[in-house]
Amino acid sequence: VRTFSNPHPAERSSATVKDVAARASVSVATAARALGGYGRVSAATRARVLTAAADLGYQPNHVARALVSGSTMTIGLVVGDIENPFFATVARAVAKVVEPRGYTLLLANSDEDPRSERRAVETFRAQRIDGLLVAPTAADAGHGHLRDAVAAGVPLVLIDRAAERLALDTVATDNRGGAAAAVSHFAALGHERIGMLSDLPRIASSRDRIRGYREGLLAAGLEFRPQDLVVGPATRADGRACAERLLRRPRRPRALFAANNFMTIGALDAAHRLGLRIPDDLVLIGFDDFVWTTLVNPPVTVVAQAVDELGRLAGDRLLARIAGDDGPPRRISVPTELIVRGTCGTP
Amino acid sequence: VRTFSNPHPAERSSATVKDVAARASVSVATAARALGGYGRVSAATRARVLTAAADLGYQPNHVARALVSGSTMTIGLVVGDIENPFFATVARAVAKVVEPRGYTLLLANSDEDPRSERRAVETFRAQRIDGLLVAPTAADAGHGHLRDAVAAGVPLVLIDRAAERLALDTVATDNRGGAAAAVSHFAALGHERIGMLSDLPRIASSRDRIRGYREGLLAAGLEFRPQDLVVGPATRADGRACAERLLRRPRRPRALFAANNFMTIGALDAAHRLGLRIPDDLVLIGFDDFVWTTLVNPPVTVVAQAVDELGRLAGDRLLARIAGDDGPPRRISVPTELIVRGTCGTP
DNA sequence: TTGAAAGCGCTAACAG
DNA sequence: CTGTTAGCGCTTTCAA
Numbered sequence: 109v110r111t112f113s114n115p116h117p118a119e120r121s122s123a124t125v126k127d128v129a130a131r132a133s134v135s136v137a138t139a140a141r142a143l144g145g146y147g148r149v150s151a152a153t154r155a156r157v158l159t160a161a162a163d164l165g166y167q168p169n170h171v172a173r174a175l176v177s178g179s180t181m182t183i184g185l186v187v188g189d190i191e192n193p194f195f196a197t198v199a200r201a202v203a204k205v206v207e208p209r210g211y212t213l214l215l216a217n218s219d220e221d222p223r224s225e226r227r228a229v230e231t232f233r234a235q236r237i238d239g240l241l242v243a244p245t246a247a248d249a250g251h252g253h254l255r256d257a258v259a260a261g262v263p264l265v266l267i268d269r270a271a272e273r274l275a276l277d278t279v280a281t282d283n284r285g286g287a288a289a290a291v292s293h294f295a296a297l298g299h300e301r302i303g304m305l306s307d308l309p310r311i312a313s314s315r316d317r318i319r320g321y322r323e324g325l326l327a328a329g330l331e332f333r334p335q336d337l338v339v340g341p342a343t344r345a346d347g348r349a350c351a352e353r354l355l356r357r358p359r360r361p362r363a364l365f366a367a368n369n370f371m372t373i374g375a376l377d378a379a380h381r382l383g384l385r386i387p388d389d390l391v392l393i394g395f396d397d398f399v400w401t402t403l404v405n406p407p408v409t410v411v412a413q414a415v416d417e418l419g420r421l422a423g424d425r426l427l428a429r430i431a432g433d434d435g436p437p438r439r440i441s442v443p444t445e446l447i448v449r450g451t452c453g454t455p
Numbered sequence: 456v457r458t459f460s461n462p463h464p465a466e467r468s469s470a471t472v473k474d475v476a477a478r479a480s481v482s483v484a485t486a487a488r489a490l491g492g493y494g495r496v497s498a499a500t501r502a503r504v505l506t507a508a509a510d511l512g513y514q515p516n517h518v519a520r521a522l523v524s525g526s527t528m529t530i531g532l533v534v535g536d537i538e539n540p541f542f543a544t545v546a547r548a549v550a551k552v553v554e555p556r557g558y559t560l561l562l563a564n565s566d567e568d569p570r571s572e573r574r575a576v577e578t579f580r581a582q583r584i585d586g587l588l589v590a591p592t593a594a595d596a597g598h599g600h601l602r603d604a605v606a607a608g609v610p611l612v613l614i615d616r617a618a619e620r621l622a623l624d625t626v627a628t629d630n631r632g633g634a635a636a637a638v639s640h641f642a643a644l645g646h647e648r649i650g651m652l653s654d655l656p657r658i659a660s661s662r663d664r665i666r667g668y669r670e671g672l673l674a675a676g677l678e679f680r681p682q683d684l685v686v687g688p689a690t691r692a693d694g695r696a697c698a699e700r701l702l703r704r705p706r707r708p709r710a711l712f713a714a715n716n717f718m719t720i721g722a723l724d725a726a727h728r729l730g731l732r733i734p735d736d737l738v739l740i741g742f743d744d745f746v747w748t749t750l751v752n753p754p755v756t757v758v759a760q761a762v763d764e765l766g767r768l769a770g771d772r773l774l775a776r777i778a779g780d781d782g783p784p785r786r787i788s789v790p791t792e793l794i795v796r797g798t799c800g801t802p
Numbered sequence: 803t804t805g806a807a808a809g810c811g812c813t814a815a816c817a818g
Numbered sequence: 819c820t821g822t823t824a825g826c827g828c829t830t831t832c833a834a
Contacts, residue, residue: 122607124827135805140829147830150803167607170581171527172827174518175810182561182582189547196543200536203564212578214529215562217550231559234517235529260469260512344746376750399691400747403723471811482821487813494814497819519811522826 123164131160143168174236183426184214184232186225186242187267192369193398194415195243198267201419202241209427211238220245220311220342226253239263239426244271246310263429267422269312270439277429279422279440283313284320286411286444287365290393291324293409293446294363297453299391300330303354303361305371307342317367317395336361347374348381355382355390366394372401372408387453397447406450418442470511478507490515521583530773531561531579533572533589534614539716540745541762542590545614548766549588556774558585567592567658567689573600586610586773591618593657610776614769616659617786624776626769626787630660631667633758633791634712637740638671640756640793641710644800646738647677650701650708652718654689664714664742683708694721695728702729702737713741719748719755734800744794753797765789 129139134153141147142157143166149157160166174180183206187195203213214237216228222245230253232240240262244251251271257264258276266278294302302325309315322332335357340350347370354360355378366372372394376386384390386406394401397412421440476486481500488494489504490513496504507513521527530553534542550560561584563575569592577600579587587609591598598618604611605623612624641649649672656662665684672679682704687697694717701707702725713719719741723733731737733753741748744759768787 125829126827136828137806137830138804140827141804144829148803153803165603165607167577168581169583169827171518171521171583172810173829175522175812175827176829178810180518180582190537190550191540191543191547193538193540193543196538196540199562200538200564203537203562207563212582213562215546215550215560216554217547230514234515235559236516236518256512260514373746373750398747399720400745400750403720403747403751405752472813473811483812484814484822485820487811488820491813495819500819516811519826520813522811522828523813525826 122169123161123166124169125166127164128157128161128166131164132156179238180236181210182212182214182235182237184216184229184235184237184240184242186216186218186228186232186240188220188243188245189217190215194268194369194396194413197415198243198419198422201416202423205420205423206427218243218245222246222250229253229257233257233260233262237262239265239430241265241267241422241426243268244311263426265422265426265429267418272312275437277425277437277440279418279425280313280442281413281418282441282443283316284323285441286395286413286446287317287320287367288324288327289444289446290365290395290411291321292328293393293448293452294365294391295324295328295330297363297391299361299363301333301336301359301361302330302363302365303336303338304365304367305347305350305354305375306337306339306367307371308339314367321365321367342368342370344370344373344377347371348377349374351375351378352382355379355384362389363391364393366392368395369398372410376404376408386451391453392451393446394451402449409449409452410447412445412447414442414445469516470508470513471516472513474511475504475508475513478511479503526585527583528557529559529561529582529584531563531576531582531584531587531589533563533565533575533579533587535567535590535592536564537562541615541716541743541760544762545590545766545769548763549770552767552770553774565590565592569593569597576600576604580604580607580609584609586612586777588612588614588769588773590615591658610773612769612773612776614765619659622784624772624784624786626765626772627660627789628760628765629788629790630663631670632788633742633760633793634664634667634714635671635674636791636793637712637742637758638668639675640740640795640799641712641738642671642675642677644710644738646708646710648680648683648706648708649677649710649712650683650685651712651714652694652697652701652722653684653686653714654718655686661714668712668714689715689717691717691720691724694718695724696721698722698725699729702726702731709736710738711740713739715742716745719757723751723755733798738800739798740793741798749796756796756799757794759792759794761789761792 125136125139129136139157142149142154218225225245266276268280270278304321307314325332338350338354340346351374364375366375379390394408394410397410401408472483472486476483486504489496489501565572572592615627617625651668654661669679685697685701687693698721713722726733726737741755741757744757748755
């Protein structure tokens with residue numbers, strides 16, 4: 109019987125084990141054993157098979173292998189936005205951990221949209237990834253797709269943000285501690301009015317930074333004033349708008365904690381437009397240490413995250429789960445480091 | 456006979472078409488038709504099948520589907536380094552084009568190492584991606600793996616850099632034109648000594664920028680002085696070292712064209728250390744427009760690439776190839792734009 | 803050490 | 819409109 113399949117794209121049918129077996133005059137089983145390097149094959153036979161394979165330009169077919177072995181050797185990574193240097197670094201670090209072990213990374217951007225996150229997770233599951241790494245969006249979105257994945261037995265590790273009602277392996281920055289450290293630093297410098305700029309508190313990490321801010325104030329014996337906390341969407345323009353709103357007020361804070369990249373840039377933009385000199389008229393601490401923080405003048409004091417390590421730890425954890433670790437979920441917290449630079453006045 | 460397979464990780468065997476078929480009391484073929492939305496099925500039967508599927512939490516298995524259909528609905532993307540904002544943007548743009556068409560992106564970093572690029576391409580081929588997007592490294596490395604892929608009929612489009620001896624679809628920035636435009640701008644400003652900082656001319660894009668630099672000089676009636684072109688590895692530290700080497704010379708150029716991100720930062724660092732004021736003592740044009748270029752003072756004049764469009768075009772081209780387009784290879788050149796800012800003296 | 807044969811989950815001829 | 823069946827490329831039992 110003639111086959112019907114695969115004239116699909118460009119009649120690209122590479123050699124199969126069967127072809128190799130025929131050419132080496134052995135059975136498929138033997139050829140497969142030699143090729144796959146498992147089972148026992150005599151040296152002579154192996155050599156014959158390998159030569160035949162080379163002649164034919166044989167390339168193993170992972171798809172077929174995956175179907176029988178149940179493992180695709182792929183890992184799905186869902187991030188908010190790969191253009192965000194934070195996630196790019198995470199992706200890099202994960203790849204570095206996982207590739208030497210033979211895994212390939214599938215990438216998806218959620219755009220911080222719960223629906224597209226869900227879609228990505230479902231696609232990945234259909235692709236039968238061996239494990240899943242996700243930076244979950246909006247904490248209020250239910251996370252049903254994550255629960256489903258876990259229920260189906262898919263190894264899953266959360267990065268950067270916890271899913272609050274789900275007990276899952278999570279590797280995240282110590283956002284609370286980092287924010288609190290920033291506030292403490294301001295307090296130690298003698299500041300009493302400390303403002304904060306944050307994105308909308310929909311994802312866990314943003315919430316934690318706000319929590320840390322309040323704890324820091326409390327610890328310093330300062331009062332939390334709701335009007336000193338301004339939140340807005342995470343874009344450069346919104347960052348500036350938020351900063352201006354805060355800094356235009358008559359009794360404006362003289363110290364500002366910007367909880368993310370966009371808010372930090374926004375604060376810089378706003379200070380520039382309002383003619384406020386840093387650090388004389390305003391001191392500033394940002395969150396996360398980007399390249400440009402040392403290019404501007406003065407260089408920016410930041411709460412630095414160990415992004416690389418975060419990615420590495422997440423990758424390790426997932427690999428462990430894939431390998432069969434079925435211990436209780438672990439929440440791994442990665443400490444931050446306050447890097448004091450020019451925007452705090454202490455050059 | 457009992458099966459032997461899949462007790463692999465955590466006995467995670469989801470429902471199959473067969474299970475659904477049984478529950479709906481129809482044949483697998485009918486169930487598959489209803490599930491896959493192809494062929495003709497009566498409304499009543501379809502409903503029964505769909506209900507059964509929902510009850511069982513059925514998830515289609517792409518691996519099995521791929522084995523028979525010959526299409527995995529995945530696309531492999533090999534970039535130099537996803538942490539480079541340029542590639543992150545490309546990845547983003549590509550994803551945006553291919554995902555709506557149902558494709559998933561596999562990601563690999565080559566680290567600009569020809570060997571790891573080759574490995575990535577081979578892994579992707581084994582995974583049976585439907586198409587391949589690669590930013591090839593070192594032009595001198597032979598590109599045998601690319602030739603092999605093409606020979607095997609794998610749709611392949613090159614991004615950002617051409618493989619000089621290979622006639623392949625290529626989507627790249629007009630690097631020559633961009634570099635020449637920078638030089639022309641300097642010349643129009645009256646500069647006669649124009650230096651250039653470049654990474655090692657191993658990849659096609661670097662070579663093209665150098666070519667453009669020389670053409671720009673020629674067009675302006677200026678002489679090319681080999682000592683005014685300094686090349687070095689693409690890191691911030693090396694960037695600074697190169698810049699210092701050039702700027703420490705007694706008869707140093709007063710205009711500098713930095714052909715990449717690192718060289719631009721390096722030039723800024725070096726100018727700062729040497730006490731050279733920009734634009735008074737030195738004017739500067741960088742390549743590629745990063746966020747931080749407008750955060751520093753003065754903001755940096757750059758040759759901006761339409762990175763997003765580049766990614767989009769590459770994605771489109773690949774999709775066309777996958778769809779069966781077998782026209783001659785196209786070289787698509789994406790124009791640059793010179794964005795004049797403070798570092799050129801014309802604020 | 804080797805071979806024959808079953809089967810992974812799904813699709814698509816072909817027949818009814 | 820629905821069912822039977824072969825087969826995608828590979829791994830693995832089982833027997834020789």
